[in-house]
Amino acid sequence: GAVVSQHPSRVICKSGTSVKIECRSLDFQATTMFWYRQFPKQSLMLMATSNEGSKATYEQGVEKDKFLINHASLTLSTLTVTSAHPEDSSFYICSAREHWGSQPQHFGDGTRLSIL
């Protein structure tokens, strides 16, 4: 149980393109979803926390206008990287928490984004 599906797994696109990444909880309802970014040989850095039906909470230093997060249902959250540039190339991972206050988070398999 507790499967999180992330799509696509790999994206290669030109600079200036906007890219949308989907995160779905397949067998549970996720009131809270998290978006992380991971650079090579670095730890997961939390970008934002999204609660279903409300605006996402962004971590300090993360541009909310560049990384648009939508959590429209209890099973789906999306991250859109707008006007992506080469420095946005990274491994983006989502996770979902089953209900408020529960631990742990269940992670998707990540999306490797490469901006040319």
Added chain:
Amino acid sequence: QKEVEQDPGPLSVPEGAIVSLNCTYSNSAFQYFMWYRQYSRKGPELLMYTYSSGNKEDGRFTAQVDKSSKYISLFIRDSQPSDSATYLCAMSASRDDKIIFGKGTRLHILP
């Protein structure tokens, strides 16, 4: 000082050996401690989840938490080549607080 410190390795051990991985932390408010395994180009997979101090065992894995020393460990017995991965420690102050991750230790089990 970073909140969570973890030696990045790599750590290479022969198959069958006992592996010891550890993290130190500075925030005494941390109460929940986790160990994740991450294979290359995959998301983290939860291995162990403990609350407060003490030991927890699950199969070949044992997690230890020493809050007085702000030190946590993961032991892997009878290590297998399939255990080769990056191991991330993680912790949080409360159930709904954000999780802080260590950088991860790359582990290689040599056949």
